[in-house]
Amino acid sequence: MTTTSTAADPVIRVTGLHKRYGETRAVDGVSFEVPAGTVFGLLGPNGAGKSTTVEILEGLRTPDSGEVRVLGVDAVHHQDDLKPRIGVSLQTAALYPKLTVVEVLDLFRSFYPRGRATGELVSLMDLDEKRTTRTQDLSGGQRQRLSVALALVNDPELVFLDEPTTGMDPAARRALWDVVLGLRAQGRTVLLTTHYMEEAEILCDRLAIMDHGHILEEGTVNELISRRFKERAVRFDRIDGLADERLAAMAGVSSVKHENGEVLLYTRDVPATIGAVLDASEALGVEPANLGVRRATLEDVFLDLTGRALRD
Amino acid sequence: MNALLLLTVANIKSFTRDRAALFWTLAFPLIFVILFGSIFSGGNNQRSIGFADLDATPASAQLASAFKAIDGVKLVDGSEADLVAMMKKGEVAAVIVVPKGYADTVAAKAGPATVTVYTDPSQSSADGATRQLVGFVLSAVNQAATGQPPAVEPTFAPIQTADLTFISYLVPSILGMSLMQLGVFSAVPLVADRQKLILKRLQATPLRRWQLVGSNVLMRLLIAVFQTVIIVGVGSSLYKVQIAGSWPLIGALILLGSLAFIALGYVIASFATTEESANGMTSVVQFPLMFLSGTFFPIDAMPDALKTVARALPLTYLGDGLRQVMVDGTPFAPLWVCFAFLAVWLVACFAIAARFFKWQ
Numbered sequence: 001m002t003t004t005s006t007a008a009d010p011v012i013r014v015t016g017l018h019k020r021y022g023e024t025r026a027v028d029g030v031s032f033e034v035p036a037g038t039v040f041g042l043l044g045p046n047g048a049g050k051s052t053t054v055e056i057l058e059g060l061r062t063p064d065s066g067e068v069r070v071l072g073v074d075a076v077h078h079q080d081d082l083k084p085r086i087g088v089s090l091q092t093a094a095l096y097p098k099l100t101v102v103e104v105l106d107l108f109r110s111f112y113p114r115g116r117a118t119g120e121l122v123s124l125m126d127l128d129e130k131r132t133t134r135t136q137d138l139s140g141g142q143r144q145r146l147s148v149a150l151a152l153v154n155d156p157e158l159v160f161l162d163e164p165t166t167g168m169d170p171a172a173r174r175a176l177w178d179v180v181l182g183l184r185a186q187g188r189t190v191l192l193t194t195h196y197m198e199e200a201e202i203l204c205d206r207l208a209i210m211d212h213g214h215i216l217e218e219g220t221v222n223e224l225i226s227r228r229f230k231e232r233a234v235r236f237d238r239i240d241g242l243a244d245e246r247l248a249a250m251a252g253v254s255s256v257k258h259e260n261g262e263v264l265l266y267t268r269d270v271p272a273t274i275g276a277v278l279d280a281s282e283a284l285g286v287e288p289a290n291l292g293v294r295r296a297t298l299e300d301v302f303l304d305l306t307g308r309a310l311r312d
Numbered sequence: 313m314n315a316l317l318l319l320t321v322a323n324i325k326s327f328t329r330d331r332a333a334l335f336w337t338l339a340f341p342l343i344f345v346i347l348f349g350s351i352f353s354g355g356n357n358q359r360s361i362g363f364a365d366l367d368a369t370p371a372s373a374q375l376a377s378a379f380k381a382i383d384g385v386k387l388v389d390g391s392e393a394d395l396v397a398m399m400k401k402g403e404v405a406a407v408i409v410v411p412k413g414y415a416d417t418v419a420a421k422a423g424p425a426t427v428t429v430y431t432d433p434s435q436s437s438a439d440g441a442t443r444q445l446v447g448f449v450l451s452a453v454n455q456a457a458t459g460q461p462p463a464v465e466p467t468f469a470p471i472q473t474a475d476l477t478f479i480s481y482l483v484p485s486i487l488g489m490s491l492m493q494l495g496v497f498s499a500v501p502l503v504a505d506r507q508k509l510i511l512k513r514l515q516a517t518p519l520r521r522w523q524l525v526g527s528n529v530l531m532r533l534l535i536a537v538f539q540t541v542i543i544v545g546v547g548s549s550l551y552k553v554q555i556a557g558s559w560p561l562i563g564a565l566i567l568l569g570s571l572a573f574i575a576l577g578y579v580i581a582s583f584a585t586t587e588e589s590a591n592g593m594t595s596v597v598q599f600p601l602m603f604l605s606g607t608f609f610p611i612d613a614m615p616d617a618l619k620t621v622a623r624a625l626p627l628t629y630l631g632d633g634l635r636q637v638m639v640d641g642t643p644f645a646p647l648w649v650c651f652a653f654l655a656v657w658l659v660a661c662f663a664i665a666a667r668f669f670k671w672q
Contacts, residue, residue, distance in 0.1 A: 058516050059515075059516065060512060060515055060516055060672070080518070083516065083517060083518045084518045086516075088513070088516040088517075090509055090512065090513055090516075092509055094508055094509035094510045094512060094513035095508070095510070096322060096326060096505075096510060097326075097508070098325065098326040098329040098330060099322055099325060099326065103322065103325065106318065107318050107319065107322050108517065110314050110315045110317075110318040110319075111315050111514075111517040111518055111519045112517070112518060134329075150513075
């Protein structure tokens with residue numbers, strides 16, 4: 001048997017994973033670990049290799065090389081031992097179009113020896129009003145919610161959510177975040193892919209940024225940001241009469257940037273820089289509008305790593 | 313087991329909620345049975361004959377009742393001119409005119425009385441039937457007039473010959489055609505499920521592939537039973553088609569035929585990539601099968617080149633076998649050949665599908 005694992009072992013351990021389609025190297029040497037009871041995010045633009053990686057972990061694809069252990073099981077050769085213990089939501093919700101919400105849930109429930117009650121999942125994913133609606137008549141967000149409900153039907157130890165909030169309105173997105181955090185509170189492990197930075201920042205204990213089949217950087221959100229951006233930025237709406245040369249000479253400032261009519265002063269000493277800005281504007285007889293401090297975001301990390309914005 | 317059952321139920325629900333599938337598998341064959349049934353079995357035994365009685369005597373009335381006494385003849389009274397006009401419109405098959413003075417001439421025995429019969433020689437069978445009918449009635453009248461007993465009299469003893477009525481030929485043929493469509497059409501939802509990534513999603517569950525295929529086959533077989541009941545039921549209740557053969561043998565043939573065509577459906581699903589292309593390929597396969605396998609007319613009536621084609625088609629053997637076991641039809645191939653051909657077909661299609669079918 002291949003199912004010997006202890007609490008200390010990571011739930012997922014991927015080593016040297018490769019997968020190519022023809023000339024394309026979809027996954028090119030990926031390694032990472034996901035500790036039990038955490039939410040792990042794979043971030044990256046379309047075509048980065050996130051879905052291929054996830055589908056190998058789910059047992060849906062066979063890698064060309066590399067080792068994959070999921071819940072202590074060799075996911076490449078013993079997928080059948082794994083399937084009852086994991087929950088999967090594919091990037092595109094795959095649903096029988098002519099069946100109703102409850103019928104699809106009952107059907108999937110029958111594939112597993114144990115699991116959660118249909119009614120409970122319907123309420124959890126806020127589909128009570130759609131119980132008897134055929135899935136072909138659901139909206140994109142509702143289909144996505146049903147797809148997540150199906151991933152939870154066997155009460156899995158590990159849940160894979162591939163772009164789970166795509167097509168959801170902000171309220172539904174927040175509700176799904178609560179579901180994911182609820183799973184973590186129960187000690188479950190969640191692996192999700194997303195291209196929403198806010199989502200990754202709120203949900204993920206650790207995350208990996210992928211592009212062109214590689215993992216570029218991996219760590220907690222704070223680690224990722226502080227590793228690249230040691231400075232913060234003081235920002236305010238552009239003031240006429242404050243030239244860039246004067247701004248650059250202010251206390252602590254290392255560089256000056258303009259973004260959408262906003263001035264960004266990157267600085268090692270935030271209070272000193274703010275003091276200098278206030279002095280200078282007072283001398284001009286104006287008050288700086290929307291004065292504030294900006295921390296670098298995941299978006300900045302991503303832009304810095306890949307040279308492009310995530311949602312392109 | 314529970315999964316297999318629920319998946320079968322889910323398949324049946326998906327099927328019955330799909331109007332197009334329902335139409336092609338249930339309504340379409342029924343339309344054929346009812347259409348051909350009412351054209352070829354109803355009404356044509358009844359012959360309407362115009363009867364213009366210009367004499368209006370007990371003797372002429374007696375003549376009228378002699379005609380009416382014959383099975384399937386309906387007399388229409390009227391004037392000679394009106395009846396001839398009706399005949400030209402096709403409302404009566406012939407017109408008999410009894411002239412004034414008929415009774416007197418018969419009673420006087422002064423030479424034969426003349427009865428005029430309008431008939432259309434261009435309608436050969438109707439013309440022949442009219443002449444026979446009139447000849448038969450008048451010879452009886454002549455005999456009665458002379459008072460002599462007949463020297464020879466025929467006795468009719470009807471027996472069933474190998475020649476089937478068209479509708480009894482058609483009912484097993486249509487059943488074979490419907491089973492073919494039911495099987496071949498299994499490609500479409502299968503490809504749709506693959507295209508919608510449902511097959512991929514199922515692969516991430518503990519469901520086994522044999523359960524998935526098994527539930528599809530089980531669902532089709534249940535519908536095959538339903539089709540058989542409907543088609544045979546309508547054929548025997550509306551058109552008096554007698555089912556002669558043994559039901560276990562009929563059942564075995566239906567089972568083997570359905571499986572062979574479901575396997576053909578899986579072959580189509582192995583090569584079609586989209587729901588549309590599956591639909592197109594299904595049509596390309598089903599129409600030649602429908603028209604070249606002796607569904608609507610016997611293969612013996614086809615030109616030699618097409619006969620060769622028919623010999624290679626599986627529906628030929630399913631239809632032929634069904635006609636043999638259901639209505640005692642004339643064999644095109646021995647029954648064991650029908651079974652063997654379908655079995656070989658099933659194995660071959662299964663092997664091709666097992667080799668080329670893709671789940672994602």
